[in-house]
């Protein structure tokens with residue numbers, strides 16, 4: 001890949017787990033165990049090329065949202081480096097930091113929760129433009145109208161409040177707010193999963209139209225593999241805070257290398273799929289407070305070997321442009 005637009009290098013995010021009420025009370029009394037460390041994101045390397053759609057998938061709790069929030073600068077990583085357009089973001093200050101925060105915009109899952117109910121739509125969409133002085137006061141209304149037009153919202157509704165819109169329209173308001181500041185990179189965290197199925201397709205089509213119109217780059221987080229297959233150029237599959245496989249979407253869906261990817265793909269509900277090919281995902285995601293040793297997927301893996309219980313497989317290239325962390329594809333002596 002030429003210089004990626006966006007990169008994570010060894011990014012880790014740890015949270016302190018407060019534990020149960022009893023554990024907290026014991027700690028207050030001075031006799032409890034120290035808080036445990038939850039490794040929500042655990043040493044992730046990931047690159048997104050300019051103009052591509054990277055789908056990030058995995059079960060609930062595997063760290064996708066945490067990764068998305070780190071990408072947008074909302075959440076600082078515990079360790080590792082976030083690189084945007086060739087520059088580590090941690091060192092950015094002043095105008096350069098603001099540029100990064102504007103160029104990378106986040107689209108949230110719940111459009112209602114992410115819109116201030118007391119603000120009119122025009123103010124929601126224009127707020128960042130006016131706060132950061134990105135357009136002259138006299139041009140603000142036109143800029144808001146342009147953003148509304150981009151997402152197919154009728155400009156006649158500019159003085160309405162979020163509750164006066166449907167779920168799909170509210171998500172369009174969130175997209176218009178992001179587009180208003182002319183981003184390059186949209187980080188979308190389950191952006192259609194709260195919408196009716198009939199509306200989902202319209203919003204997904206809007207994302208793809210905007211990509212074509214503005215050359216946008218996407219990190220598209222979803223647990224819906226059918227959707228990810230449809231829109232992504234490349235896919236990264238996450239399990240317990242780590243990327244276990246990445247590569248071109250068509251290749252991964254045709255021939256997954258990691259047993260976890262294969263299990264996720266077999267669990268995609270599809271009207272066309274023969275009944276015997278469908279298999280719901282077996283087992284539960286282990287607690288990230290106490291991940292299994294060796295390969296974290298081994299307790300649920302139908303191919304688990306002795307080495308999988310002992311040695312964590314390295315995330316290595318298994319074919320041009322494809323990486324996986326699995327002993328089926330790497331020598332057992334990998335670190």
Ligand SMILES: Nc1ncnc2c1ncn2[C@@H]1O[C@H](COP(=O)(O)OP(=O)(O)OP(=O)(O)O)[C@@H](O)[C@H]1O
Nearest residue numbers: 015016038040059060061062063064065066067288
């Ligand atoms: N602020 C926080 N404090 C403590 N733990 C957190 C915090 N945010 C996330 N976690 C934990 O980190 C892990 C990863 O959460 P995250 O929300 O990133 O996963 P996810 O894959 O996006 O899941 P979902 O699809 O359900 O949103 C989970 O165990 C979650 O409970």
